[in-house]
Each structure stands twice: as structure tokens, then as C-alpha cells.
Amino acid sequence: MMDLMAxxxxxxxxxxxxxxxxxTLEWLLEEHREVCxxxxxxxxxxxxxxxxxxxxxxxxxxxxxxxxxxxxxxxAWILRIARREALRIQRKNQRRNQGTEIWxxxxxxxxxxxxxxxxxxxxxxxxxxxxSPKEREAVWLRIVEECTFREIAQIQRVPEGTAVTRVRRxxxxxxxxxxxxxx
Amino acid sequence: MNKIPEExxxxxxxxxxxxxxxxxxxxxxxxxxxxxxxxxxxWAVAAAVGLVLLAGWWIPRPVTASAVTTDWPEFEPRRRPRxxxxxxxxxxxxxxxxxxxxHTFLPARTRVRVSSPPNNWSTLK
Numbered sequence: 001m002m003d004l005m006a007x008x009x010x011x012x013x014x015x016x017x018x019x020x021x022x023x024t025l026e027w028l029l030e031e032h033r034e035v036c037x038x039x040x041x042x043x044x045x046x047x048x049x050x051x052x053x054x055x056x057x058x059x060x061x062x063x064x065x066x067x068x069x070x071x072x073x074x075x076a077w078i079l080r081i082a083r084r085e086a087l088r089i090q091r092k093n094q095r096r097n098q099g100t101e102i103w104x105x106x107x108x109x110x111x112x113x114x115x116x117x118x119x120x121x122x123x124x125x126x127x128x129x130x131x132s133p134k135e136r137e138a139v140w141l142r143i144v145e146e147c148t149f150r151e152i153a154q155i156q157r158v159p160e161g162t163a164v165t166r167v168r169r170x171x172x173x174x175x176x177x178x179x180x181x182x183x
Numbered sequence: 184m185n186k187i188p189e190e191x192x193x194x195x196x197x198x199x200x201x202x203x204x205x206x207x208x209x210x211x212x213x214x215x216x217x218x219x220x221x222x223x224x225x226w227a228v229a230a231a232v233g234l235v236l237l238a239g240w241w242i243p244r245p246v247t248a249s250a251v252t253t254d255w256p257e258f259e260p261r262r263r264p265r266x267x268x269x270x271x272x273x274x275x276x277x278x279x280x281x282x283x284x285x286h287t288f289l290p291a292r293t294r295v296r297v298s299s300p301p302n303n304w305s306t307l308k
Contacts (some may be wrong), residue, residue, distance in 0.1 A: 029211075037208030051209050058211050143190075143199050164187060171189040174198060178258045 028074050029058060030049050035075065035145065036082045042140035043086045043133055049093055054083040075147075076154040083137070083155060127177035135170035142167045 008149065036057060040050040060081050068077065128136060141147040141155065152163040189195065 033208045033211070038205050041203075041205035047206075050205075054209065055212060081238050121201050124198065125203050128198075128203065139198075140202065143195060149185075152236050169188055171187075171195065171198075175189070175192070175194065178194065 021065070022062075025061065029078070031073060034076050035050050036058050036078060039079055039137070039140065040082055040086055042144075043083065043137050044058060044090060045129070046093075050086075053082060055066065056089070057082040060085060067124040071152075073154070076151045079141075079155045080157070123178060124174075127174045130177065131170050131173055135166050135173065138163060138166035139170035139174070143171075 016066070025070065033054075036054055037050065040053050041047075041059075044050045044053065057078065060077060106120070128139075131139065138152055138156065141152045142149075147155070149160050149163045153160040156163060157168075158166075
């Protein structure tokens with residue numbers, strides 16, 4: 001996915017409470033709605049929780065907008081807010097969501113109807129599913145969203161080296177599960 | 184963009200294309216406009232004034248030196264024996280060292296004035 005930040009950085013506006021500034025925020029949020037949704041689903045794997053987190057992210061973004069000083073890094077800023085909301089909601093709903101996943105068994109076709117290609121996709125999904133949330137998040141940001149390691153580090157609030165390690169470890173785990181090497 | 188070695192492997196491209204589709208993003212409920220700035224400022228000012236009033240009511244005023252020196256009432260002896268009558272046994276006119284127990288010592292300046300003995304003093308003896 002192309003980096004939206006090149007053309008979407010908000011203007012240097014001293015008055016963040018002005019209607020013009022709020023319109024800028026609304027526009028930026030709309031531009032990043034799909035990114036946030038993909039991130040939240042990769043992180044949470046639960047549709048209702050991800051919807052709640054997305055809504056909360058929008059509210060938090062409006063509240064935090066007057067303090068927004070990261071010109072040109074809106075994607076990292078909004079994903080950091082989304083991650084915080086995801087963590088909060090996951091912590092709150094931890095017991096309720098045990099065993100409920102986005103890719104549950106009901107969506108898996110019967111074995112006799114699975115083609116070789118479908119089988120490959122299913123194995124890929126299962127391999128992704130078994131990653132830890134932090135690793136899955138980092139791999140999604142790097143591979144799907146093509147974030148830089150610095151952005152991943154900003155979003156996950158970790159040093160850049162930790163972000164590199166998480167991506168690398170996540171990829172190794174997926175590869176091992178795809179090849180059947182579970183060491 | 185610098186890539187780690189694992190990213191160069193062909194299956195990583197497959198990973199990107201086969202990542203589970205989260206579906207379309209849901210619509211967001213409109214977020215209410217934040218309160219206008221003057222309202223926020225008004226609340227802040229009201230809270231500050233309230234705190235100052237509360238502090239003024241709650242914190243006791245400091246005692247000044249003038250209050251200490253001027254608030255004392257003038258000294259008045261509790262009982263002033265009538266002139267001419269016998270002194271009350273509760274008062275002792277004498278030195279502090281001679282103060283008997285159970286009696287109240289009066290400072291020298293408050294000593295009871297005793298009238299002169301009656302004219303027939305000698306006859307009474």
C-alpha cells in the first residue's frame with residue numbers, strides 16, 4: 001500500500017480547535033480508516049472488538065488532535081492510538097474473547113473440498129494466527145503496510161532494534177510452520 | 184528501504200497477498216465536536232476561583248504579633264475586698280515564700296488595702 005503520508009500531512013495550523021483544522025483531521029482519519037481497520041484486525045482478530053477499538057480511536061484522535069505535533073507522521077500517530085485502544089479493549093474483554101477468533105473453524109471448508117491452493121492459504125492463515133500479537137502486528141506493519149522499522153518502533157513504542165527482531169522472528173515462525181519445521 | 188534477509192525470500196510476497204482479508208472498514212459514528220475553547224477556559228477559571236475561595240475559608244489566618252499584644256484584657260482582680268472589712272481568708276498578703284497551701288497568692292500591686300484599726304482598738308484588747 002502506498003504511503004499516504006507524502007500528501008496527507010496536515011498544514012501547520014496554530015489553532016487546532018478551528019473548524020478548518022478539524023476538517024483536516026476528519027479528512028486524514030477517513031484516509032487512514034482502512035489502514036486502522038486492517039491493523040486492528042491483525043492485532044485483535046475479533047470483529048466486534050476491532051469495531052469498538054476503531055470507534056474509540058476516532059474519539060481519542062479528536063481529543064488528542066490539539067496536541068498533535070508529529071507533522072508528516074500521521075499514520076504512526078493514529079496507529080499508536082489504535083494500538084493503545086486495542087490493548088485497552090483486549091484487556092477489558094480478555095475473558096469474554098477466549099477462543100473466539102476471526103478465522104474460526106466454521107469458516108474452514110470441508111477437507112474434501114479443499115484444493116491445494118486453498119490448503120496453502122489455510123496453512124498460511126494458521127501460521128499467522130499462531131504468532132504472538134506483537135509479532136503479528138509487526139509482521140503486518142512491515143509486510144502488508146510496508147512501514148519502515150522506525151515507524152514500527154514508534155507505533156509499538158519500542159526501540160528500533162526490537163522492532164527488527166519482532167519482524168524477523170515473526171517471519172521465521174511463519175516460515176517454519178509453513179515448511180513443517182516447528183523447532 | 185533496508186530489508187532484513189528474510190524479506191527477500193519469495194514466500195514473503197505470498198504472505199503479503201494471502202494475508203487474511205479483514206473486510207471493509209466499518210463506518211464510524213460521528214464524533215461530537217469538542218467543546219469550544221472559551222468553554223474550557225471558563226471552566227478552568229471557575230475551578231481556580233473556587234479553589235482560592237475554598238483555601239481562604241479553610242486555611243486559618245496567621246496570627247500577627249499585634250493581635251497577640253493587644254488582645255489581652257486588662258487585668259482585674261477577681262475579688263476586691265471592701266474597704267474596712269476584714270480581708271478574705273482566701274487572700275494572703277505576704278511574700279510568695281510564705282504562701283500557705285489552699286490560699287491564693289495575690290501579686291503585690293493587688294494587695295488588699297486594709298483600713299486603719301478602729302479607734303477603740305486598745306479597748307478591745
